[in-house]
Amino acid sequence: xxxxxxxxxGVMGWPVEHSRSPLMxxxxxxxxxxxxxYVPLPTRPEGxxxxxxxxxxxxxQGVNVTIPHKEAAMLACDELxxxxxxxxxxxxxxxxxxxxxxxxxxxTGFCDNLSAHDVAIGGRAxxxxxxxxxxxxxAALLDRGCEVVIANRTLERAEALxxxxxxxxxxxxxxxxxxxxxxxxxxNATSMGMGGKPGLDWDTALREAAPGLCVTDIVYTPRETPLxxxxxxxxxxxxxxxxxxxxQARAGFRAWFGVDPQIDQTTFDLLAASLRxxx
Numbered sequence: 001x002x003x004x005x006x007x008x009x010g011v012m013g014w015p016v017e018h019s020r021s022p023l024m025x026x027x028x029x030x031x032x033x034x035x036x037x038y039v040p041l042p043t044r045p046e047g048x049x050x051x052x053x054x055x056x057x058x059x060x061q062g063v064n065v066t067i068p069h070k071e072a073a074m075l076a077c078d079e080l081x082x083x084x085x086x087x088x089x090x091x092x093x094x095x096x097x098x099x100x101x102x103x104x105x106x107x108t109g110f111c112d113n114l115s116a117h118d119v120a121i122g123g124r125a126x127x128x129x130x131x132x133x134x135x136x137x138x139a140a141l142l143d144r145g146c147e148v149v150i151a152n153r154t155l156e157r158a159e160a161l162x163x164x165x166x167x168x169x170x171x172x173x174x175x176x177x178x179x180x181x182x183x184x185x186x187x188n189a190t191s192m193g194m195g196g197k198p199g200l201d202w203d204t205a206l207r208e209a210a211p212g213l214c215v216t217d218i219v220y221t222p223r224e225t226p227l228x229x230x231x232x233x234x235x236x237x238x239x240x241x242x243x244x245x246x247x248q249a250r251a252g253f254r255a256w257f258g259v260d261p262q263i264d265q266t267t268f269d270l271l272a273a274s275l276r277x278x279x
Contacts, residue, residue, distance in 0.1 A: 002037055003035070005035055006035050006036060006037055007034070007035065007036040007037075007061050007256060007257055008036070008037055008038075008039070008058075008059065008060045008061060009025065009036070009037075009038045009039075009060060009061045009062050009063060009064075009252070009256040009257070010022075010038055010039040010040060010041040010055075010060070010063050010064070011038070011039075011040055011041060011063060011064040011065070011066060012041045012043045012048070012051065012052070012063050012064070012065050012066070012069055013040075013041075013042070013043065013065070013066035013067060013068075013069065014042060014043055014044055014045060014067075014068060014069070015042060016040045016041065016042045016043075016066065017040065017042070018278075019040060019066060020245065020271050020274055020275070021038065021040075021064055021245075021249060022038050022039060022040050023270060023271065023274055024245075024246065024249055024267060024270070024271060025038035025249065025253055026038050027266070027267060027270055028253055028257075028259075028261040028267070029257065031261075031262075031266075032257075032259045032261060032262075034257045034258075034259055036061075036256070036257045041055070041063065043069065045068055045069065045072065048069050048072045048073075048076070049072065049076050052073070052076050052093070052100065053076075053100070055095070056095040056098070056100060060095060061094065061095060061255075061256035061257070062092070062093050062094040062095050062252065062255065062256050063093050064091055064092055064093070064249075064252060065090060065091055065092075065093060066091070070089050070090055070091060070132055073090040073091075073093060073102060074088075074089065074090045074102060076100060077090060077093065077100045077101060077102035078099040078100045078101065079099060079100070079101045079102070080101075080102045080103075081101070081102065081103040081104070083103060083104050083105075083107070083108070084102050084103050084104040086104075086139045086143070086165075087104035087106065087107055087132075087135055087136040087139050087140075088132065088135050088136075088164060089104045089106070089132040089135065089136055090102035090103065090104055091103075091104055091105060091106055091248070092104065092105050092248075092251060092252040092255075094252075094255050094256065103251070103252075104136055105248040105249070105250075105251045105252065106132075106133060106136035106137065106140075106244070106248050107136040107137055107139050107140025107141075107143075108140060108247070108248065108251065109244045109245070109246075109247035109248025109249070109250070109251075110136070110137045110140060110187075110216075110218070110244045110247075110248070111140050111141070111144060112247040112250075113239065113243035113244045113246075113247045114185075114214075114216070114239060116243060116247070116263070117239050117243070119185075119214050119237070119239060120184075121141065121144050121145075121146060121185075122144070122145055122146060122184070123146065123147065123183070123184035123185065124146070124147040124148075124149065124182055124183045124184060124185075125141050125146045125147065125148050125149070125183060125184065125185040125186075125187060126149045126151060126176055126179065126180060126183045126185070126186045126187065127141070127148060127149065127150050127151070127187045127189055128151050128152075128176065128186075128187065128188050128189055128190050128192075129150075129151075129152060129188070129189035129190035130150060130152035130154070130157040130158045130160070130161045131189070131190070133189045133218055134150065134152075134161065134187075134189035134190070135161055135164070135165070137187055137189050137218070138150060138161065138165060138168060138189075139165055141185075141187075142165060142167045142168060146185070147168075147169075148165075148167065148168040148169070149168065149169045149170075149171055149176070149179060149183070150162055150168055150169070150170050150171070151170075151171050151172070151173055151175065151176035152170075152173060153173045155170060155171075155172045155173070158170035158171070176205075177204070177205040177206070177207070177208055178208055179208075180206065180208045180209040180210065180213060181208045181209070181210050182210070183209075183210065183213060184210070184212060184213060184214065185213070185214050185216065186209070186213060186214070186215045186216065186231075187216050187217075187218070188215075188216070188217045188218065188219065188225070188227050189218050191219065192219075192227070193217060193219050193225035193226050193227050194219045194221060194225075195221065195222075196222050196225075196226065197226075199226070200226075200227075202226055202227045202229075202230035202231070203230045203233070203234075205230075206230055206231060206234055206236070209231075209234065209236060211235070211236075212237075213231075213236050213237070214236070214237045214238070214239065215227060215228060215231035215236050215237070215238045215239075216238070216239040216240075216241070217238075217239075217240060217241050218241045218244055219241050220240060220241035220242040220244075220245055220275070221275060221278075222275070223240045223241070223242055223272065223275065224240065225240075225241075228240060242268065242271060242272070242275075243268075245271070246263055246267055246268065246271070247263065250263065
Protein backbone atom coordinates (compact mmCIF):
# COMPACT_ATOMS: atom_id res chain seq x y z
CA UNK A 1 0.00 0.00 0.00
CA UNK A 2 1.22 3.47 -0.90
CA UNK A 3 0.49 6.13 1.69
CA UNK A 4 1.74 9.52 2.77
CA UNK A 5 4.89 8.00 4.24
CA UNK A 6 5.91 5.98 1.19
CA UNK A 7 9.40 6.69 -0.08
CA UNK A 8 9.47 7.02 -3.86
CA UNK A 9 12.17 6.36 -6.42
CA GLY A 10 12.20 5.33 -10.07
CA VAL A 11 14.04 5.02 -13.36
CA MET A 12 14.03 7.72 -16.04
CA GLY A 13 14.49 6.67 -19.65
CA TRP A 14 13.03 6.97 -23.15
CA PRO A 15 11.78 4.36 -23.65
CA VAL A 16 11.79 2.76 -20.22
CA GLU A 17 9.31 -0.10 -20.53
CA HIS A 18 12.14 -2.62 -20.96
CA SER A 19 13.73 -1.82 -17.59
CA ARG A 20 13.79 -4.62 -15.00
CA SER A 21 14.70 -2.18 -12.23
CA PRO A 22 11.10 -1.70 -10.99
CA LEU A 23 10.69 -5.47 -10.64
CA MET A 24 13.93 -5.75 -8.68
CA UNK A 25 13.55 -2.72 -6.40
CA UNK A 26 9.92 -3.41 -5.55
CA UNK A 27 10.84 -7.01 -4.70
CA UNK A 28 13.49 -5.68 -2.33
CA UNK A 29 10.95 -3.30 -0.77
CA UNK A 30 8.60 -6.23 -0.10
CA UNK A 31 11.15 -8.62 1.37
CA UNK A 32 12.75 -5.92 3.53
CA UNK A 33 9.48 -4.48 4.81
CA UNK A 34 10.22 -1.08 3.29
CA UNK A 35 7.37 1.37 2.78
CA UNK A 36 8.64 2.33 -0.64
CA UNK A 37 7.84 2.16 -4.33
CA TYR A 38 10.02 2.28 -7.43
CA VAL A 39 8.32 3.28 -10.67
CA PRO A 40 9.18 3.58 -14.37
CA LEU A 41 9.37 7.22 -15.47
CA PRO A 42 9.20 7.55 -19.26
CA THR A 43 10.84 10.92 -19.94
CA ARG A 44 11.37 12.55 -23.32
CA PRO A 45 14.89 13.92 -23.81
CA GLU A 46 13.68 17.49 -24.31
CA GLY A 47 11.91 17.39 -20.94
CA UNK A 48 14.55 15.61 -18.90
CA UNK A 49 15.91 18.54 -16.89
CA UNK A 50 12.46 19.83 -15.99
CA UNK A 51 11.25 16.34 -15.06
CA UNK A 52 14.30 15.65 -12.88
CA UNK A 53 13.89 18.86 -10.91
CA UNK A 54 10.16 18.22 -10.65
CA UNK A 55 10.75 14.82 -9.09
CA UNK A 56 13.13 16.38 -6.57
CA UNK A 57 10.55 19.02 -5.72
CA UNK A 58 7.81 16.38 -5.43
CA UNK A 59 9.67 14.56 -2.67
CA UNK A 60 11.23 11.62 -4.53
CA GLN A 61 14.27 10.11 -2.84
CA GLY A 62 16.09 9.78 -6.13
CA VAL A 63 16.18 8.04 -9.49
CA ASN A 64 18.19 5.87 -11.81
CA VAL A 65 18.80 7.23 -15.29
CA THR A 66 19.20 5.11 -18.38
CA ILE A 67 19.45 5.64 -22.14
CA PRO A 68 19.39 8.32 -23.49
CA HIS A 69 19.71 10.52 -20.39
CA LYS A 70 23.11 9.75 -18.85
CA GLU A 71 24.89 12.72 -20.44
CA ALA A 72 22.05 15.08 -19.60
CA ALA A 73 22.02 13.74 -16.04
CA MET A 74 25.66 14.70 -15.53
CA LEU A 75 24.95 18.24 -16.66
CA ALA A 76 21.83 18.52 -14.50
CA CYS A 77 23.46 17.44 -11.24
CA ASP A 78 24.45 20.00 -8.65
CA GLU A 79 27.16 17.68 -7.38
CA LEU A 80 28.97 14.58 -8.63
CA UNK A 81 30.57 11.90 -6.51
CA UNK A 82 34.25 11.15 -7.19
CA UNK A 83 33.15 7.86 -8.76
CA UNK A 84 30.83 9.63 -11.20
CA UNK A 85 33.57 12.08 -12.16
CA UNK A 86 35.99 9.20 -12.69
CA UNK A 87 33.50 7.21 -14.74
CA UNK A 88 32.30 10.22 -16.71
CA UNK A 89 28.74 9.03 -16.28
CA UNK A 90 25.75 9.15 -13.93
CA UNK A 91 23.27 6.32 -13.47
CA UNK A 92 22.13 6.92 -9.88
CA UNK A 93 20.83 10.20 -8.47
CA UNK A 94 19.89 11.16 -4.93
CA UNK A 95 17.90 14.24 -3.93
CA UNK A 96 19.40 15.60 -0.74
CA UNK A 97 18.30 18.88 0.89
CA UNK A 98 17.25 20.31 -2.44
CA UNK A 99 20.44 19.28 -4.24
CA UNK A 100 20.76 16.77 -7.07
CA UNK A 101 23.71 14.46 -6.44
CA UNK A 102 24.90 12.14 -9.18
CA UNK A 103 26.76 8.88 -8.74
CA UNK A 104 27.84 6.01 -11.01
CA UNK A 105 27.46 2.49 -9.65
CA UNK A 106 28.15 0.57 -12.88
CA UNK A 107 31.85 -0.03 -12.26
CA THR A 108 31.36 -1.07 -8.65
CA GLY A 109 28.43 -3.28 -9.67
CA PHE A 110 30.57 -4.95 -12.32
CA CYS A 111 33.39 -5.68 -9.87
CA ASP A 112 31.00 -6.80 -7.13
CA ASN A 113 29.47 -9.27 -9.58
CA LEU A 114 32.90 -10.71 -10.34
CA SER A 115 33.63 -11.04 -6.63
CA ALA A 116 30.27 -12.77 -6.09
CA HIS A 117 31.42 -15.36 -8.64
CA ASP A 118 34.77 -15.75 -6.85
CA VAL A 119 36.66 -14.16 -9.73
CA ALA A 120 39.87 -12.54 -8.52
CA ILE A 121 40.25 -8.96 -9.78
CA GLY A 122 43.79 -8.32 -10.91
CA GLY A 123 46.22 -8.93 -13.73
CA ARG A 124 45.56 -7.76 -17.27
CA ALA A 125 42.03 -7.07 -18.48
CA UNK A 126 40.84 -6.53 -22.06
CA UNK A 127 37.81 -4.22 -22.33
CA UNK A 128 35.93 -4.11 -25.62
CA UNK A 129 34.29 -0.75 -26.32
CA UNK A 130 34.90 2.88 -25.45
CA UNK A 131 31.43 4.12 -24.50
CA UNK A 132 30.03 5.04 -21.11
CA UNK A 133 29.76 1.47 -19.83
CA UNK A 134 33.32 0.68 -20.94
CA UNK A 135 34.62 3.79 -19.17
CA UNK A 136 32.88 2.90 -15.90
CA UNK A 137 34.16 -0.68 -16.00
CA UNK A 138 37.68 0.30 -17.04
CA ALA A 139 37.90 2.96 -14.33
CA ALA A 140 36.81 0.49 -11.66
CA LEU A 141 39.33 -2.12 -12.83
CA LEU A 142 42.17 0.42 -12.96
CA ASP A 143 41.33 1.62 -9.48
CA ARG A 144 41.55 -1.97 -8.25
CA GLY A 145 45.04 -2.42 -9.62
CA CYS A 146 44.35 -4.08 -12.97
CA GLU A 147 46.25 -3.41 -16.17
CA VAL A 148 43.55 -2.42 -18.64
CA VAL A 149 43.64 -2.63 -22.42
CA ILE A 150 40.90 -0.80 -24.33
CA ALA A 151 39.96 -2.06 -27.80
CA ASN A 152 37.46 -0.16 -29.92
CA ARG A 153 36.44 -0.14 -33.56
CA THR A 154 37.58 3.50 -33.67
CA LEU A 155 41.08 3.63 -32.24
CA GLU A 156 40.84 7.36 -31.58
CA ARG A 157 37.97 6.80 -29.15
CA ALA A 158 39.96 4.15 -27.30
CA GLU A 159 42.92 6.52 -27.07
CA ALA A 160 40.66 9.33 -25.83
CA LEU A 161 39.29 7.02 -23.12
CA UNK A 162 42.79 6.06 -21.97
CA UNK A 163 43.69 9.76 -21.78
CA UNK A 164 40.54 10.55 -19.80
CA UNK A 165 41.21 7.73 -17.33
CA UNK A 166 44.86 8.58 -16.97
CA UNK A 167 45.87 4.97 -17.45
CA UNK A 168 45.51 1.89 -19.58
CA UNK A 169 46.48 1.03 -23.12
CA UNK A 170 44.53 1.55 -26.35
CA UNK A 171 44.76 -0.95 -29.19
CA UNK A 172 43.21 -1.20 -32.64
CA UNK A 173 40.16 -3.44 -32.94
CA UNK A 174 41.88 -6.06 -35.09
CA UNK A 175 44.67 -6.45 -32.53
CA UNK A 176 42.78 -7.54 -29.41
CA UNK A 177 42.29 -11.28 -30.16
CA UNK A 178 46.06 -11.74 -30.50
CA UNK A 179 46.59 -10.14 -27.06
CA UNK A 180 44.30 -12.47 -25.11
CA UNK A 181 47.08 -14.89 -24.21
CA UNK A 182 48.33 -12.35 -21.66
CA UNK A 183 44.92 -11.49 -20.20
CA UNK A 184 43.08 -12.91 -17.22
CA UNK A 185 39.80 -11.10 -17.97
CA UNK A 186 37.86 -10.22 -21.12
CA UNK A 187 34.96 -7.77 -20.83
CA ASN A 188 32.51 -7.12 -23.62
CA ALA A 189 31.28 -3.60 -22.84
CA THR A 190 29.61 -3.14 -26.23
CA SER A 191 26.10 -4.04 -27.35
CA MET A 192 27.37 -6.89 -29.54
CA GLY A 193 25.39 -9.99 -28.70
CA MET A 194 22.32 -8.15 -27.46
CA GLY A 195 19.22 -9.91 -28.65
CA GLY A 196 21.32 -12.94 -29.52
CA LYS A 197 22.98 -11.27 -32.51
CA PRO A 198 26.55 -12.55 -32.83
CA GLY A 199 28.17 -9.41 -34.27
CA LEU A 200 31.56 -11.17 -34.42
CA ASP A 201 33.09 -14.59 -34.98
CA TRP A 202 33.74 -15.08 -31.28
CA ASP A 203 35.07 -18.60 -31.65
CA THR A 204 37.86 -17.36 -33.90
CA ALA A 205 38.47 -14.32 -31.71
CA LEU A 206 39.02 -16.51 -28.64
CA ARG A 207 41.58 -18.86 -30.21
CA GLU A 208 44.52 -17.17 -28.46
CA ALA A 209 42.80 -17.07 -25.05
CA ALA A 210 44.77 -18.35 -22.09
CA PRO A 211 43.13 -21.34 -20.32
CA GLY A 212 42.57 -19.24 -17.19
CA LEU A 213 40.79 -16.40 -18.99
CA CYS A 214 37.45 -15.32 -17.48
CA VAL A 215 35.03 -13.99 -20.10
CA THR A 216 32.32 -11.53 -19.06
CA ASP A 217 29.57 -9.68 -20.86
CA ILE A 218 27.63 -6.67 -19.64
CA VAL A 219 24.77 -7.67 -21.95
CA TYR A 220 22.10 -9.73 -20.18
CA THR A 221 19.51 -10.14 -22.95
CA PRO A 222 20.11 -13.00 -23.52
CA ARG A 223 21.96 -14.14 -20.40
CA GLU A 224 24.06 -16.51 -22.49
CA THR A 225 25.31 -14.26 -25.27
CA PRO A 226 27.13 -15.61 -28.34
CA LEU A 227 30.42 -14.54 -26.71
CA UNK A 228 29.70 -16.48 -23.52
CA UNK A 229 28.57 -19.55 -25.46
CA UNK A 230 31.78 -19.50 -27.53
CA UNK A 231 33.84 -19.14 -24.36
CA UNK A 232 32.04 -22.02 -22.66
CA UNK A 233 32.64 -24.20 -25.72
CA UNK A 234 36.37 -23.58 -25.21
CA UNK A 235 36.15 -24.48 -21.54
CA UNK A 236 36.67 -20.91 -20.36
CA UNK A 237 35.05 -19.49 -17.26
CA UNK A 238 32.17 -17.08 -17.92
CA UNK A 239 30.13 -14.51 -15.98
CA UNK A 240 26.93 -13.11 -17.47
CA UNK A 241 25.70 -9.53 -17.21
CA UNK A 242 22.61 -9.99 -15.06
CA UNK A 243 24.62 -9.85 -11.84
CA UNK A 244 26.05 -6.46 -12.80
CA UNK A 245 22.48 -5.13 -13.14
CA UNK A 246 21.64 -6.45 -9.67
CA UNK A 247 24.81 -5.34 -7.91
CA GLN A 248 24.83 -1.82 -9.38
CA ALA A 249 21.29 -1.32 -8.04
CA ARG A 250 22.23 -2.06 -4.46
CA ALA A 251 23.82 1.32 -3.66
CA GLY A 252 20.83 3.24 -4.96
CA PHE A 253 18.36 1.18 -2.94
CA ARG A 254 20.46 1.68 0.17
CA ALA A 255 20.61 5.45 -0.35
CA TRP A 256 16.90 5.89 -1.14
CA PHE A 257 15.27 3.42 1.23
CA GLY A 258 17.81 3.12 4.04
CA VAL A 259 18.25 -0.65 3.79
CA ASP A 260 21.09 -2.68 2.29
CA PRO A 261 19.21 -5.33 0.29
CA GLN A 262 20.29 -8.94 0.33
CA ILE A 263 21.08 -10.22 -3.13
CA ASP A 264 19.56 -13.67 -3.09
CA GLN A 265 18.60 -16.31 -5.61
CA THR A 266 14.98 -15.13 -5.57
CA THR A 267 16.07 -11.80 -7.03
CA PHE A 268 17.83 -13.54 -9.91
CA ASP A 269 14.94 -15.94 -10.44
CA LEU A 270 12.45 -13.07 -10.75
CA LEU A 271 14.61 -11.25 -13.28
CA ALA A 272 15.39 -14.40 -15.24
CA ALA A 273 11.69 -15.30 -15.46
CA SER A 274 10.91 -11.79 -16.72
CA LEU A 275 13.61 -12.03 -19.37
CA ARG A 276 12.37 -15.43 -20.50
CA UNK A 277 8.84 -14.09 -20.81
CA UNK A 278 10.03 -11.38 -23.20
CA UNK A 279 12.31 -13.65 -25.21
